[in-house]
Amino acid sequence: MHISEGILSPPVLIAGAAVAAAGTAIGLKKLNYDKVMGVSILTATFFVASLIHVPLGPGNVHLILGGLMGILLGWSCFPAILVALFLQTIFFQYGGLLVLGVNTTIMALPAVICFYLFRTWFKKDGKKRKLAAFSCGFLSILISSLLVALALSLTDKGFIRAAELIVAAHIPIMFIEGIITMFTVSFLAKVQPEFLQINDQ
Template sequence: MHISEGVLSTPVLITGGAVAFAGTAVGLKKLNYDKIMSVSLLTATFFVASLIHVPLGPGSVHLIMGGLMGLLLGWSCFPAILVALFLQTVFFQFGGLTVLGVNTTIMALPALLCYYLFRPWLKNNGNKRKIAAFGCGFLSILLSSILQAVALTITDSGFWHAAQLVIAAHIPVMFIEGIITMFTISFLAKVQPEFLQISKQEE
């Protein structure tokens, strides 16, 4: 889902950069000392997962773990994703510095939206929690692929077919991320509920 340099128009780059800057500023402001380890762990998870990518036209297809990061980090997913993308740009030339803001927005904004949509469901035990976790993983990829398609289409209508391909290619990833998020949240709820900020009484 990395968009390469030299593809997007200046207005899209500026807009994506502004959203990423604002989201990162809020995320850092809300980040407290007790959460640093969680942010670091999930940043590393994102970094490794998204290294395995398949080039697709002006972008690429790979795991993101956006839903999981959104559920566990909230606003802190912005600085976490920004740092991981920056390191990938520096060490592996994925994406680029000029598109860093747009790529961060494409992946972090849906994760944050899923946080507000599905986080309250984590307190529900059993199938409701599993459905919420799966929905979060699925929806985060769906929204990210749509944002990527919109960024490409706004830049040039000639990217319309590539934008459609981007969404279609991410359909399998949506299900994979949904399943991974569901099993991860279910596992954490059983062995370390405090990681989800779920009290034992709620279990």
């Protein structure tokens, strides 16, 4: 999901940075004292999650956890993902500083979209919550890959071709994310229900 430096054209970079800046501003505004610790814990989780490679078939996959961030943080996932990506850039050379805005948008915007699509379902118990959690994990990756394809296609390749390649590469992760988000949410609902409700105010 980390687009490298030097691939995208300046308009795409600027647009991505603008969305990321706006999202971060809204996220920071919505952040209150009680949420800070939760946000930072999820930032750390996101930062580390993409380092753990799970060997699967002929290649490796890693978790992204965008959907989970969206459910638990809402708009605050923008600053969280921005910070995590920034640290990944300087520590591990994933992506780059110029594409930081685009990469943040690619991962945080779908999370926010999922948050708004499924937030009402989360207040209900049982099956519906599980389904919503799965869809959040699944859809956030799907929309993220479409955004990557869009960013790439605006620079050179045909959209359809790029989208095919990238969506196909992410299909396994969509299912894994969906399942992991589902289990995490049902676990949190049992153990720490207030963590799920922090976005209700």
